[in-house]
Amino acid sequence: MSSAILETPAAPSLVVDTGGFAGTRRSDFPAVRPTGYFSPDADPAAVQRFFAANGYLVLEDAFSAAEIETLKRETTLICRGERGELPDHPRADPAELDDSVLRRFLCIHFPHKCSAVMTAAIHNAPSVAALTHVIGPNVKFMQSMLFIKASGKPGQAWHQDEDYIPTRDRSLTGAWIALDRATIDNGCLWVLPGSHRPGILWEQQWHGDRRFDCSDQSVGFPYRDEQAVPVEVAAGSVVFFNGYLLHRSLPNRAPEGTYRRALVNHYMSCESFLPWGKTPDDQHNARYDYRDIIIVAGQDPYAYRGYADIQKPTVRPSGEGGCDKWGGTTRTYPAATERTAPVHAPAPTHLAHDD
Ligand SMILES: O=C(O)CCC(=O)C(=O)O
Numbered sequence: 001m002s003s004a005i006l007e008t009p010a011a012p013s014l015v016v017d018t019g020g021f022a023g024t025r026r027s028d029f030p031a032v033r034p035t036g037y038f039s040p041d042a043d044p045a046a047v048q049r050f051f052a053a054n055g056y057l058v059l060e061d062a063f064s065a066a067e068i069e070t071l072k073r074e075t076t077l078i079c080r081g082e083r084g085e086l087p088d089h090p091r092a093d094p095a096e097l098d099d100s101v102l103r104r105f106l107c108i109h110f111p112h113k114c115s116a117v118m119t120a121a122i123h124n125a126p127s128v129a130a131l132t133h134v135i136g137p138n139v140k141f142m143q144s145m146l147f148i149k150a151s152g153k154p155g156q157a158w159h160q161d162e163d164y165i166p167t168r169d170r171s172l173t174g175a176w177i178a179l180d181r182a183t184i185d186n187g188c189l190w191v192l193p194g195s196h197r198p199g200i201l202w203e204q205q206w207h208g209d210r211r212f213d214c215s216d217q218s219v220g221f222p223y224r225d226e227q228a229v230p231v232e233v234a235a236g237s238v239v240f241f242n243g244y245l246l247h248r249s250l251p252n253r254a255p256e257g258t259y260r261r262a263l264v265n266h267y268m269s270c271e272s273f274l275p276w277g278k279t280p281d282d283q284h285n286a287r288y289d290y291r292d293i294i295i296v297a298g299q300d301p302y303a304y305r306g307y308a309d310i311q312k313p314t315v316r317p318s319g320e321g322g323c324d325k326w327g328g329t330t331r332t333y334p335a336a337t338e339r340t341a342p343v344h345a346p347a348p349t350h351l352a353h354d355d
Pocket residue numbers: 145147155156161174176187188247248249262264
């Protein structure tokens with residue numbers, strides 16, 4: 001681990017090695033396969049056990065090299081406005097170089113709403129099989145995000161995705177598809193293994209840290225940054241992580257002109273309502289069920305409710321030039337700091353074993 005990232009002495013990893021068969025490997029990165037990296041032919045029970053204990057796993061070789069090339073090409077076309085103009089981003093001049101266009105974006109939300117290629121990725125067969133192992137037989141999709149993250153772009157501070165997309169059964173699962181090799185240098189994901197297990201949504205606050213984008217950070221949890229695990233993966237791998245898992249990414253510090261692109265799709269069980277976004281005035285919160293979803297496996301017991309088309313692609317502010325939602329350029333940024341000390345921290349020891 002780089003000393004620029006971790007200044008304090010190493011703390012023991014929280015990863016629980018559940019053993020089991022990890023499958024036939026084709027990837028050559030990372031050179032030594034860490035615990036929790038599986039092939040599509042891995043034993044489903046081993047996949048399920050590792051995910052239940054640690055809250056994440058890597059599925060290697062889920063996408064072929066050709067599929068990844070298609071997704072990267074499509075990413076460029078979306079950024080150029082060739083799949084429809086994005087809010088506040090007019091279509092790019094055909095003479096403008098791709099690199100100059102791509103650098104304008106940190107992340108585009110809901111790219112599947114304008115792109116058949118992005119929609120097809122939602123149904124990637126090895127990923128859907130893994131989702132049925134970790135969620136259950138009935139799986140629905142509700143959200144996509146396309147990270148471009150050119151060199152120099154910020155990361156995302158510690159957070160839990162269920163803070164943003166609440167399920168009723170804690171089944172939210174991110175599928176983070178690496179379009180480029182993701183490394184510590186270029187801003188891969190970092191996870192706090194097992195941090196999903198208490199089922200607590202930690203408080204959030206503004207981080208005031210230039211390493212991260214405009215989203216708040218989670219605070220008050222009983223884990224240290226040094227216990228985090230970098231999830232370095234080859235292009236075509238998918239990192240699955242539970243919606244209660246604390247995770248973050250650091251800035252892309254790789255050489256200029258390179259990217260750390262990732263398509264992140266979110267899924268959950270079909271059995272749970274999805275009380276996401278604003279509840280319509282005529283409905284009780286407890287019965288609200290967001291229906292702009294796609295069923296990817298099994299049956300939807302609420303199919304009789306019908307389906308909606310609510311979202312459009314949006315562009316996430318990256319933090320450069322100030323974040324309007326936090327007060328724009330008038331907001332003061334203290335010196336870069338790690339997160340604040342835990343305020344009400346239960347002992348983490350119960351995380352260090354398998355259920
Ligand atoms: O890809 C990243 O840099 C961050 C992704 C993330 O935090 C998420 O998908 O929730």
